[in-house]
Amino acid sequence: MFSENAIEVHDLSKCYQIYDTPRDRLKQFLLPALRRSVGLTEEKYFREFWALRNVNFSIKKGETVGIVGKNGSGKSTLLQIICGTLAATTGRVETNGRIAALLELGAGFNPEFTGRENIYLNGSVLGLSRQEIENRFDEIQSFADIGQFIDQPVKTYSSGMVVRLAFAVAINVDPQILVVDEALSVGDELFQRKCFSRIEAIRAAGATILFVSHSGGTVVELCDRAILLDGGERIAMGMPKKIIGRYQKLLYVPENRRNEIREEIRREDAVGAVEMEKSREAPVVDIDENQIEPAELPESYDPALKPVSTISYGSYGALIEDPAIYSHGGELVNNLNRGKSYFYRYKVRFSQSASNVRFGMMIKTTNGIELGGGVSAASNRESLAFVEAGSTFNVEFEFSCQLNSGVYFLNAGVVGELNGSETYLHRLVDVAMFRVLSETNNLATGVVDFSCMPNIEFENN
Template identity: 70%
Template structure:
């Protein structure tokens, strides 16, 4: 293996045996041997489940690579085999350097030992000597922020305290290779920020990082390159924004179209890989043309019927019913795959079963975690609202908005306010009634959730 390569994975596969009943496991252990002994064809009492199939890739030293994919795609299985806690069915793994794994944090702790004793035990497993642990213990204890509990048995810890201590040990062993599997959600926001900061420090020190997350934004922010796994197969590797965009498209695709989409992703990835084999001036031009073609294909507004919220909440109706909420292009086409920077209409209809006064309408856009990004109302107060609507009337409500959001999935609310007995209240309100996806762009320099269209200017001081 080249000195420049930290991790090399070749044709890696992992097969699990699935038994329908516990007694089938015993049958598989005994009966095939007897069947072979009497000259019979041995029978198989299990089903094969291939968690990984012929996965190959390389990670260079100092590179941060994100692995992304749907649940059950084989991400955690891959990391466990790289760390040596799981044996592959076939294939080879080579790694150069000390590996620190943030996998099932705290799983190796002895509950009867104190936090201090578990620090020494866990750090020794990671390859540190006694003197090294002595020198780093205070830093580990300070990072974990569990105070005097460090001297108490781990069995008295909350799950959060145990995970924080395990994270503190793994993150302070100065690894040459850091493997992270969805471990950055430990503790409160301040502790999470400290974890990200520490990982960034390790990254700047030249360590190799292999990072698994379901958060596309985190992968784009942290990683130099991304790998897309699905159903145990490596579908694509490349620029994080591009790979995250394909992952999101695959995630919300209808089941009947998923295989077709997998083939398209595999084909587009092969197109880019073909041109990257020979990096010449002509090759660069062809590669840019290929990337531009894929980008154009991916950034077309479209409607995905599978992109429907499962978290919709409907308020009780007081004489009004909201229906048919959806996002449309300026040309009137219904869409839920949007392009950053374009203007769209959010429309819904409201039917009034009873007469109402001082009526106004509203909308709100939120992130998947519920952060309210912004919205609008049809009137700022009762003085500018509709003074009266009659029973049986129906209104079309339309809000035009410029999509200044970066790649991700977002949710929409809809609401109608009116007066009942002189008091303003919701006549009807729907939470998470619609959703849309903003597609990823390879060339975008915007970061975070909202694109402020910042323009950078760099000037060297004299």
């Protein structure tokens, strides 16, 4: 294995035998050998389910990689094989470094043991010596913050206390590779932030992190790359923003176009792999911010300021058209001034009738982080109860541009009820973009302008 790689996965597949009845399982155990002994052809009494098929990828040391995919796509199976808690059917995994896994938190605890005893038990499973565990015990106890329960049997703990203790043990083994399977969604808000902070510190120390998440924003914010699994196959790997866009497109595609979209994503991935070798983080749009002095630009429209990362979801009888930004004077604009308000407008044409219809928008950074947006109704009770086929709606959102200088992207979406549940009838990601012009005397920092006003007074002692 090459020294710069922390994880290598080669032609990895996992097959499960599915039995319709316990009797079939007994037949499979007894009859094949019996049939062979009398010269008869073997029969199978099970169905094969391939959770993973020929998955290949490598992760370099120090990378943070997210794995996304709908439920049943093979994400958890992949992590379990990488951690060594599940055997592959074919293929192999090579890892280089100490692994700490946050899979099913608390699954390895003995409920009869105290929290203190389980710290030593789990620490030894994760590869620490007793002396190493003793050296880290105070830090583990402090992070878990379960007080006197540390000396009580785990069977008396609440589920939240078990999670706290399990997380505290796993992240205090100084892992070189940290594997996380949706464990970041547990606990209260304060504990979640505490966990994120520790994971960020582990990442900053140079560890490799591989994790599963259904939160696109988390993947975009934390990851260097992302992997898209579908039906047990790796169909794309690349920049987080692009992979999340493809995942969401696949998630909401009509079933009759699913295979078509899968193949389209595969083709895009093949092209993207070549581009990735040239630049891991190529810009989403080729804009030279220094070619003109933004401070000298008035509020205006630049026809060259168009996104190249637009993704259109499959349509369920609705189609979004002509999304654009307008000033209060009615002019089309995409060079905006901080502190002013604008209108984001688009049309929606309905080729099919729809019920409980709502419209929405979202503003994002170039890295895909969602900054904020709005919807036309807070719930189904306030939505449009029924829309007839052939209808057209003009949608308008007024927004205040409280953003600092930079380039931003816009989404547009329309949701409605389909087969008893709310879903996107059409959605456009990165369909429009705008630039916020810089100001010479702007004191605001970061992305959002919170109107922070400094007041400095000299205290004469």
